[in-house]
Amino acid sequence: METKKYHAFWRGAIILTIASFVTKVLSAFYRIPYQNIAGDIGFYIYQQIYPFYGFCLILATYGFPIIISKMIAERLERGEHKEAESVICVSFWFLLVIGSMGCIVLFFGAHTIASLMGDAHLDKLIRVIAFSFLLMPFLSVARGYFQGFGNMIPTAISQVIEQTIRVSIIVFLSLFLIKKGFDLYTVGAGAMFGSIAGSFIGVIVLFLYLRKDFRSIFLQGFKGIYNKKRIIGTLFWQGIAICVSNLVLIFIQMADSVSLYSLLVQNGEPVEIAKMLKGIYDRSIPLMQLGTVVTTSFSLSLIPMITAAKERGDYAFIREKVQLAIKITFVIGLAASLGLASIIRPTNIMLFANDDGSGVLGILSISILFSSLAITTASILQGVGQTVKPAIFVVIGACVKLLFNYMFVPHFGVIGAAIATVIALLCIALLNSVLLIRVVNEPLMQRKTIIGVTIGALSMVVVLAGFTYMFEWFGVQVNEEHREIAMIQALLGVSVGGLLYVFLILKLRVFTAKELGAVMKHEKVQSSLKKSG
Incomplete structure (x- = not known):
């Protein structure tokens, strides 16, 4: 029984590793045609704002899903299925609050942030990318849900489809906008829209897997859950810790x-x-x-x-x-x-x-x-x-x-x-x-x-x-x-x-x-x- 458990664990890890490898290669590769299309100044514009999206992406891919899946798996191991569903519900609403706050700060503070970066024209890109924080709760909780139950396929498929759509839109929309004579900041905003579109498609893919259980799990009675503070504390502190550990290159880019x-x-x-x-x-x-x-x-x-x-x-x-x-x-x-x-x-x-x-x-x-x-x-x-x-x-x-x-x-x-x-x-x-x-x-x-x-x-x-x-x-x-x-x-x-x-x-x-x-x-x-x- 233990051997089967380890083998299932290993197979799931392999699936996620392959999906992660594919998405990271796509994430690195598309920048090369983008630089060729938009030039060095266009690339500067895009890269100035990318760390904000990168931070949100890591939250939705590594930080919060890992902690949510861990809390779910621990409760399932003890046979506490109702408590496992409570983790999903509390996590969803808590992250929705966090994501909404992130979106509001970036959207309404875009001009101030852009000015602090030395280029006020970047504000339109910041406003576009702000909406990625509204999608983060759905991606994080759905992936954590499936991983907690040992099903890595939905997470892997959603990651690959999300990144493929994102990269395709960035490249083709940039070509279109450049051809039509738009300025490079608008081209950069179009590239950021590609990131939002990719995340939205990722949400749809996960929702299709979850369609039968979405209402019963995500929209259950919030007041009846007794250990909300403990779930929120674990999710926030451990999720942030894991997220930051995976943000090595993003933090370096942010400093630049x-x-x-x-x-x-x-x-x-x-x-x-x-x-x-x-x-x-x-x-x-x-x-x-x-x-x-x-x-x-x-x-x-x-x-x-x-x-x-x-x-x-x-x-x-x-x-x-x-x-x-x-x-x-x-x-x-x-x-x-x-x-x-x-x-x-x-x-x-x-x-x-x-x-x-x-x-x-x-x-x-x-x-x-x-x-x-x-x-x-x-x-x-x-x-x-x-x-x-x-x-x-x-x-x-x-x-x-x-x-x-x-x-x-x-x-x-x-x-x-x-x-x-x-x-x-x-x-x-x-x-x-x-x-x-x-x-x-x-x-x-x-x-x-x-x-x-x-x-x-x-x-x-x-x-x-x-x-x-x-x-x-x-x-x-x-x-x-x-x-x-x-x-x-x-x-x-x-x-x-x-x-x-x-x-x-x-x-x-x-x-x-x-x-x-x-x-x-x-x-x-x-x-x-x-x-x-």
Whole structure:
């Protein structure tokens, strides 16, 4: 019976992991055509407001659904079905109040917020995105409901459909508005409308799954529920803690949104140039997102196993999987960071039509490693019951980012902001790692692993430098006028560097045969789950 329970838990986790991977890839990818359509200034406009939507998205996807599902599952485990329905009802009405307050503050405070960001024209985008907070309660509670009952399919399907609709509307509506000659702020508002439309479709999908039970559960008598304060307290504090832990990149983007453009203008950059510089700087966001998603996808698949092991007190199993998750993150994250930095110029031209800001993007490429470590360690800490401290560390990291922006940007411009991002993410990763070492009471990585991975990564950098020089030696022009050549160089660089790195990692025996089996074969993961159960 226990084995079946663990297998069901694992299958559900796999479904959500796949859905999360697909939605994150879509979320990163659409920014590239959007920048190509709207240009760097249009991209600046969109990215200034995106963190507000990103915050709401995390609330509706990770923060509140996880806590609601946990409260439901605990009550179902004790056979308290009526109390489980009470959790849904109380959560819905509480989050509806929170969402309504968020919508009102953003809608009516749009001009003030935009002015504080240094660009009053952003107010129309803020007013559009305010409505996402009204949809957040429906998405959060419905997903928490299904996950609490162990049914991950509705959540997974709604996430993928929501993101697909959102991305499609953003790209096609932007093309339409640009073609019709609308200004870039209206184009940005159209893109924000795409986000609202995607969330609305997500609500409809979940409602179709819930149509038979909606009235009996969501609209039951509120006064008859006796433990409302306890449910609300748990939902608010734990939901916010989990949400903030997942907001690493959003908080960094928010710090840039409220400070970078204003600092550039204050230090003498003309308004239009400052917007363009911020837009060029924001090219790093899809690169960081894609790099982080790829880096963490393998390691985060181990988190449900760590959580299950925590429930049954199998600490030896926890230590083994924690070390494997960190090793995977470090191995892939270091390769992604240094590999992208080595081919950043052709990659920049391939994706964004020119090589503007390649130096800044090269610095920000390094942050892929630290953001991946920060996200993986935070997820593991949540899995072993540490929810508050990782959230505090994210807030500390955001404050560090803001502080260093004010210190560096006046002297170094957008390069200073890039350095501030790397330092902030390094800070979060280190704080999480120190706490995780205390929790598992063992080092997260062996010296042999660090040496082997470093040798492999540096060898890859040297080969990619030679590869780039070879293009120049043959007189091949890699610039915006030869975008297809840049694409060939970038993709060949990924292939050559990646194959060399994998060869060296295997040759230097960074992973044991057992670890490779756990990473590459689902059957062996299940076998480990059986043995540990």
